[in-house]
Amino acid sequence: MILEGKHKAYKINDRVYHCGTDITMSYIGGKWKCVVLWYLRHGTLRFSELKRLIPDITEKMLSIQLKSLQEDGLITRLSFGKRAPFRVQYELTDFGLSLIPVIEVITNWGIELGNNKGEIIEVL
């Protein structure tokens, strides 16, 4: 609905979006995607490294998010080894990298609010 004209929309891969935020949110919405992308901003990380960096996420959710980010073309997956233990690396694509400035703005607003109105606490 942010487009000029009342009855226009965007169609991308057979999905219809009514405004720019719809489009962006379909890529970074939900509880975990921003966090995963943000951690990948400086380079590749392994599955277990992401899990360690984001203790609250379950392996199932991490797996789902990584698969979704892959399908959206935001990250690549590289696996090494024929048998367990495997080594799997995740890395931002150029497309995924283009989202980092967006996420940076989002996170900065939140951090500023946290600093002004919140308190820093210790958690498990």
Next chain:
Amino acid sequence: MILEGKHKAYKINDRVYHCGTDITMSYIGGKWKCVVLWYLRHGTLRFSELKRLIPDITEKMLSIQLKSLQEDGLITRLSFGKRAPFRVQYELTDFGLSLIPVIEVITNWGIELGNNKGEIIEVL
């Protein structure tokens, strides 16, 4: 999890957040909040104007979002008249206004993607 140190978090109004995106998303996440805030960026709008600008939203969802945005301090509600038909105006607070640059970055990324990879279609 974006904070330095593994076991720190922000607490705002008794809710715990693990990173800046968590905080911001709690204010603008979901399907409709960005859209409503974005439409209010230039001034006040009435309930029916918002409904007309966002045809896909149901009155119930619009009502819920407006109430939530109010409770979060992002918008104010001004009502006029003692009996129906009422006139109700919604307007961004300064706090709500501080989110507009964030939403602008989000929407711009989406629009650029729509222009590059999508097609503009006509919808009902």
Next chain:
DNA sequence: CCGTATCCTAAAAGATACTG
């Protein structure tokens, strides 16, 4: 080590009807 498979709950959203 890097995931899947099930099962489950809770939250978000939609359809429709109605009201001061």
Next chain:
DNA sequence: CAGTATCTTTTAGGATACGG
């Protein structure tokens, strides 16, 4: 005009166990 009230569906997310 500006909402509520119900009911239903959909989606996201979590707990736990297991597997190549």
